[in-house]
Amino acid sequence: MPDHRLRHSPLLAVLAALAWAAAPTASGDGRPAAADDFTQPVPASHQLRLPSPRSARLAERRGGYGLEGPVLYRSDPIEAPHRFDIVGVAGEMHALEFRARRNGGSWSDWVETDNGDPLYTGGTDEVQIRSRGVPIEGRLHYVSVDERVVEPAPTVPARPLTRNFSGARGVVTHPAVISRREWGANAPVGGCPPATAPLLGRIKAGVIHHTATTNEYTAAEAPAIVLGICRYHRYANGWNDIGYNALVDRFGNLYEGRAGGLAKPIVGAQAEGVNSQTTGIATIGDHQITGATPTQRRSIVAYLAWKFSLAGIEATGRTHLLSAGGSSQRTPDGLYVKVPRIFSHSETNYTECAGAGLIAQIARIRHAVQRRLDHFPGGASPPAPTPVVPPPVVPPPVVPPPVP
Numbered sequence: 001m002p003d004h005r006l007r008h009s010p011l012l013a014v015l016a017a018l019a020w021a022a023a024p025t026a027s028g029d030g031r032p033a034a035a036d037d038f039t040q041p042v043p044a045s046h047q048l049r050l051p052s053p054r055s056a057r058l059a060e061r062r063g064g065y066g067l068e069g070p071v072l073y074r075s076d077p078i079e080a081p082h083r084f085d086i087v088g089v090a091g092e093m094h095a096l097e098f099r100a101r102r103n104g105g106s107w108s109d110w111v112e113t114d115n116g117d118p119l120y121t122g123g124t125d126e127v128q129i130r131s132r133g134v135p136i137e138g139r140l141h142y143v144s145v146d147e148r149v150v151e152p153a154p155t156v157p158a159r160p161l162t163r164n165f166s167g168a169r170g171v172v173t174h175p176a177v178i179s180r181r182e183w184g185a186n187a188p189v190g191g192c193p194p195a196t197a198p199l200l201g202r203i204k205a206g207v208i209h210h211t212a213t214t215n216e217y218t219a220a221e222a223p224a225i226v227l228g229i230c231r232y233h234r235y236a237n238g239w240n241d242i243g244y245n246a247l248v249d250r251f252g253n254l255y256e257g258r259a260g261g262l263a264k265p266i267v268g269a270q271a272e273g274v275n276s277q278t279t280g281i282a283t284i285g286d287h288q289i290t291g292a293t294p295t296q297r298r299s300i301v302a303y304l305a306w307k308f309s310l311a312g313i314e315a316t317g318r319t320h321l322l323s324a325g326g327s328s329q330r331t332p333d334g335l336y337v338k339v340p341r342i343f344s345h346s347e348t349n350y351t352e353c354a355g356a357g358l359i360a361q362i363a364r365i366r367h368a369v370q371r372r373l374d375h376f377p378g379g380a381s382p383p384a385p386t387p388v389v390p391p392p393v394v395p396p397p398v399v400p401p402p403v404p
Helices: 010-029 053-061 221-236 294-311 362-375
Strands: 036-041 078-089 096-101 111-113 119-131 139-144 205-210 246-248 254-256 278-283 318-322 336-340 342-344
Touching: 036 078, 036 221, 078 096, 078 221, 119 221, 139 221, 205 294, 205 362, 221 254, 246 294, 254 294, 278 294, 294 362, 336 342, 342 362
Parallel strands: 205 278, 205 342, 246 278
Antiparallel strands: 036 139, 078 119, 078 139, 096 111, 096 119, 246 254, 318 336
């Protein structure tokens, strides 16, 4: 994809900071109080041209995802009912491009989203949408997040806790994590409770994502971004909870994702078709051009090493995943796909995620995870099997013959 779809302008980052600074004044700036969702129909868009035969064939091979080529559809500027921080077309899995602005301000750069992920805009009033593939239809779903409902994250990388998990196959320390309560999921108003109890799977690999949002945000904004993404996944896409199992901001802070317990193999909604066999971690940012920060990479390594030690698997080498299919999944239902044990979302699904910059770093991340596993006693080797001892054979009692 061309560069224009990949990053916000510096001006939008400044506007975002101004918007957050104004947030505590409640309704005076047009923002709804606390975290809130609102919708409006997508207005009719303009068809600028017909797809070429080549782009149509390419789209068919990719399932209609991540289509390259000229813009086919574009909306007029759309004024939202209220100021918003998160926006997307509810339930849309195909690639769309968005840009946003405050009233009377300059537009951000165009940013592409797909696979049910929204765009973080940081306090804007208008949005415009364009598409290189599918028509722009449905309902716009907005989230406005008042940062008063979340606790600011520290501006330092997550540090390991001192406790270990005795059940781990290679004992790797639990990294420090910002809990769901701390980023606002448990707030009685404007939180993000799961719809139902989580499902448990079996972790065979780790998937790395990026949220395709701006890289210019403050430590105070980061928890609010997580809350906004969660509410969008929950209420716009109709998912059970936030899709990712964990997230990491540009300061290296780790966030608990989907509810149910980070130590458990919780099934997320982050890699359609292989969710039950993977754990997914997303960087908060756009890494199509630039890679993850050093602190982000260290936290990714810490999280995956801990999860792999619990699962008893190595970080290097490859594994086979059984595909459950799905419109964004490259491998048909019922077939196996062979993947590295740590891979990008684009490895198994039709998407540009985790961005070219971060994808280029995954090999180093993979080896760093393995070194961390090897550093702890037992590495990630599974425990010796418990010997099966047959029950003792007890001879039947000797019954004396009856006395005549």
